[in-house]
Amino acid sequence: MIDLYSYPKRENQTWIRMTLLVVFVLIFTSLKTIRFPIPYPAGLFAINYDQGVIKRALVGSILFPGDSPISYATIVLVSLAIFLFLLFLLATTAAQILRSHPELFLIVLLYASSFSVVFLASTTGYFDHILLIVAFLSVLPTSVKLRILSVLILGSVAIFIHEAAIVMVMPVMYFSMYLKLKSFGFKVVLPVVAIVGAIHVGLTYWVANCGILSVEEAETLRESLQARADFELIDLPFQVLSTTPAMESLHTFRTINTIAHVDSIIVVLPVLAPLLAVTFIALRQGAADSATIVSAAAAALSPIALRFFGYDIHRWDSIALCTTYLTLSIVLREILGPNPVQLAWQHITPCLTVLLIVGASTSAYLFLGQDIRGFPFLGARSDIVDFLLGQ
Template identity: 85%
Template sequence: MVIELDGYPKSENQTWLRLTVLVVFVLIFTSMKTIRFPIPYPAGLFAINYDQGIIKRALVGSILFPGDTPISYATIALVSVVIFLVLLFLLAATSAQILRSHPELFLIVLLYTSSFGVVFLASTTGYFDHILLIFAFLSVLPTGAIFRILSVLLLGGIAIFVHEAAIVMVMPVMYFAMYLTLKSFGLKVSLPIVAIVVAIHAGLTYWVGNYGILSVEEVKMLRETLQARADFELIDLPFQVLSTIPAIESQHTLRTINTIAHVDSIIVVLPVLAPLLAVTFLALKQGAAGSTTIVFATAAALSPIAMRAFGHDVHRWDSFALCTTYLTLSIVLREVLGPNPVRLAWQRITPCLIVLLIVGASTSAYLFLGQDIRGFPFLDARSDIVGLLMGR
């Protein structure tokens, strides 16, 4: 049974559960458009370890292949797929949480779960981005102030050793959730605590990024050592990162990426990003959020876009921002707006949302060499299954 509450449908039974089942199917089908095993670049990052001392991006490899353990591509592929499935589960759980309290947002949830944002995650299986996103999801689960501070501090610190750009990519979402938990104590308490945690992470990021590097000779030695243990070819690109500080990489990136690439990338994600941001800000307004909360929410949602100053894959960062924006929306709905419905003129905007949903679900863009984003119907059972088994 569905009842009307202030003009919005409100579930009185398990409607949200049926909607969640549908969303899970959409997540699975969207992932199948492009899911694949890790390409050489992320696979090479999995092999890097601390043999030459504490260096950036070597934590995962040190845990997965300690000592003289053989470095197996099959192990990397299996771990990568498991990580992606965990991330997919967290996206499904977040969607269920939204639908349980706000079934009126079904089209918005469907807009994201069928979008290029999920396609991007499936196509980057094996990238450390997935681990960072999992940390972001986990850090916002605790609701108590002390537990949330500790989770953000600990998971944020670990994330920096996984990928030194975590402080830009996912940690603003963590800081936003922590700020909301502390906001009831007042700005004089919440802001200094958030500032202290940010300062600790910023210092750690500076140290890892600028001192967790090797000379060209040391990188060559590390690569040769790891290649002797690996059953697949280690390419140059993962190891180039180990001898470059962020400032130099940023200068190189800003010189080589043209304006057209930046504009094109934003156009690709805008049909999904704009509605997600609009609903987020509307929920903030209905929840009477202050200007400080709005600034935190904006940074949490859009911070990955700033990575275009440090990395070449502009589509990658803008697509990544779709996920952080979706997570930010879920946090706002739960901790700012509460159970009150989001008041949208649904009768007027539903046709527009349906058009945006179709555009978002059918969007394709160049991400990486050899990328294959298949349209519906996309599944050639024999070739796809063989390709997955063979690691292609």
């Protein structure tokens, strides 16, 4: 059984109005920078299993099977549909939180207006969106058996979509499974988590290290796919196919930029810190043990570790905001319950208001010179705006 609204309804219906406002803010924030997929993710959509099972080729194999034409318009429509579905899940999570915890309205609004949503809108077509959707869907089942199955099956699918799933989103999936299992005791938790974990680690190792091509094979695949595509396939997506995680990590360490890492944390901190603070306060109120607290921290912050495996530092930190938001919702639903989060709101509301303004106005480097546009979002070139205006 799947129940998005598992708490008893309160008599006060202000949460509905709050949710509608959050939806508006999510849309408003997305319009700052939403655009069509850039060449790199568009190229990943084209990759398939023509040369065997290789990493990151599941989506392309489903979308463009056999000898079917590879259409950029199709990639655009699918990418926008994926992004809109992710926005729907973010809004649904907001409704779930606000229905039982309307006192957290500013916290939810803080995320809805944050750099995380801006960055997700700027990166339509990236498989990160699908992985986040998988994470949100995996925590919906309320029964123990369905939760285990959802983590096992959806986690396995996520690995074939992108091998970084095991670091990016699977810790939050495991956290939700752990919470369902912990009441059965350590003797149940350990073997279940160990079995599911072993399956996922094995799949990740195989896909990331064995599901790769030589440089020559990757170039041959690119040439064969180019004959079917109606847009130019750049080299980068195919270079990824011939690179192992160890090689990527080694190159990242050799070119590490400490200032960029610090700058990225500063960008997300006005939103990340309050989300984490409320999560840990809710854990303390729910009398969570130390293992649960550590698991929650790992679930929330795991994407940050990807900064040592790839160059897109802001990308990982913005995704960490999203996983922290999901972790908070899990803690509120499954540990704290309908009890209000006990905070000195009269003292912290001014601070949260300032942080909301800072978080909503934060600007940072995106991809290929993409800017965060100011209202009414028509002042800079936008593929989508041009498309809607018929230019």
